[in-house]
Amino acid sequence: MAPSPLAELLATSERILVFTGAGISTGSGIPDFRGPNGVWKTRQPVYLQEFLSSPVGRAEYWDFKLEGWDDYRGAEPNAVHEACVELERAGKLEMLVTQNIDG
Numbered sequence: 032m033a034p035s036p037l038a039e040l041l042a043t044s045e046r047i048l049v050f051t052g053a054g055i056s057t058g059s060g061i062p063d064f065r066g067p068n069g070v071w072k073t074r075q076p077v078y079l080q081e082f083l084s085s086p087v088g089r090a091e092y093w094d095f096k097l098e099g100w101d102d103y104r105g106a107e108p109n110a111v112h113e114a115c116v117e118l119e120r121a122g123k124l125e126m127l128v129t130q131n132i133d134g
Contacts, residue, residue, distance in 0.1 A: 046125040047118055051111075056133050058109035061102050070099075103133055 034042070041047065053063035064070045074095055081088035108116075118124040 041118070041123070044123060047123045048125050049115055049118070049127045051115075051127065051129040051131060053131060055111050055129070056106070056109070056131055058111065059106040059133075061106050061133050062099075070095075106133065 062070050077088050077092040082092055
């Protein structure tokens with residue numbers, strides 16, 4: 032079977048920039064924020080100004096962080112994470128840009 036156009040492009044590229052979003056980690060069991068079952072369906076975000084000015088806002092933020100700890104603690108890299116590592120090891124990954132907060 033012939034390689035896919037994406038596989039061919041990756042194989043022949045020398046410098047690759049990877050952009051990721053929350054979806055990259057859902058395969059590891061970490062929920063996203065905006066998806067169909069995202070965190071913001073059941074929780075409201077605590078914005079910086081509220082966090083800084085409100086003890087209730089800070090408590091809500093830390094409660095949310097504590098609630099999600101098990102998802103983060105038990106997470107393992109998935110196939111997409113591993114593919115990014117392989118690009119890096121091959122010397123092709125110029126940069127990885129992400130909005131993720133899961134490390």
